[in-house]
Amino acid sequence: MSDETRPLRTAAVIPAAGRGVRLGPGAPKALRALNGTPMLVHAVRAMAASRAVSLVVVVAPADGVGEVKRLLDEHALPSRTDYLVVPGGDARQESVRLGLEALPEGIDIVLVHDAARPLVPVDTVDAVVEAVRDGAVAVVPALPLADTVKEVEPTAPGEPEPVVATPERARLRAVQTPQGFDHDTLVNAHATIALAGDGATDDAGMVERLGAPVVVVPGHEEAFKVTRPLDLVLAEAVLARRRANDGF
Ligand SMILES: Nc1ccn([C@@H]2O[C@H](COP(=O)(O)OP(=O)(O)OP(=O)(O)O)[C@@H](O)[C@H]2O)c(=O)n1
Numbered sequence: 001m002s003d004e005t006r007p008l009r010t011a012a013v014i015p016a017a018g019r020g021v022r023l024g025p026g027a028p029k030a031l032r033a034l035n036g037t038p039m040l041v042h043a044v045r046a047m048a049a050s051r052a053v054s055l056v057v058v059v060a061p062a063d064g065v066g067e068v069k070r071l072l073d074e075h076a077l078p079s080r081t082d083y084l085v086v087p088g089g090d091a092r093q094e095s096v097r098l099g100l101e102a103l104p105e106g107i108d109i110v111l112v113h114d115a116a117r118p119l120v121p122v123d124t125v126d127a128v129v130e131a132v133r134d135g136a137v138a139v140v141p142a143l144p145l146a147d148t149v150k151e152v153e154p155t156a157p158g159e160p161e162p163v164v165a166t167p168e169r170a171r172l173r174a175v176q177t178p179q180g181f182d183h184d185t186l187v188n189a190h191a192t193i194a195l196a197g198d199g200a201t202d203d204a205g206m207v208e209r210l211g212a213p214v215v216v217v218p219g220h221e222e223a224f225k226v227t228r229p230l231d232l233v234l235a236e237a238v239l240a241r242r243r244a245n246d247g248f
């Protein structure tokens, strides 16, 4: 098969090496259970649910690689999906870079998906992949905001913060994952931007800093990030609703 006719190969990198400080004391966030199953396993299954994804690279807490491998061996994935587990770094972007370095040759499209977004529906994953296949180099799923957003001048804790500006809400989007990329574009962004210490909070932000275009596709309410304790309550409720809808 010539390079032009070969089907594009998609891998998902799942950064899962965070501690989950905002969730409170306990195991690393990705290993905490939702309906009895570790959050990370939900996230891996969500990526593997897409027929486009043939490889999942999980970036585990550095001291938890063995445990994560065992968990993934225990929880069956579709046979078409391979997985690798590699140790993560001190910051999210470092963990993503370590995941990218573990990718084999021949990957064309990379999804980067937070383990902390365990419930993203497969339709959202497929919409991101589709947009990259259609020619976008960087794609983010996102939702309009419900709250008005203020830009403030940060002050000492306890001091009121002066408002600097109120951005026009209709033009703002809350960005989720998986974010989808042309492989070489993302690797280039991590090589040039992350090393410069630029504090981008997502991977698409790093691609933007390269000057490359990023586009938005519709996100999904169930792709929310489990960050604080109340998010666990919401995640359990979403899973209960899915079980009720599936009739078991
Ligand atoms: N050093 C890090 C930090 C974060 N992450 C991952 O990046 C995703 C998004 O990060 P976040 O929700 O902030 O997770 P934590 O860093 O664990 O949360 P906190 O900031 O509350 O500690 C998570 O899946 C997390 O595991 C990672 O792989 N490596």
Ligand SMILES: C[C@](O)(CO)[C@H](O)COP(=O)(O)O
Pocket (backbone or CB within 6 Å): 092, 114, 174, 175, 176, 177, 201, 202, 203, 225
């Ligand atoms: C990547 C991300 O989920 C997009 O909204 C978000 O920026 C991660 O932020 P965090 O503070 O590292 O959870």
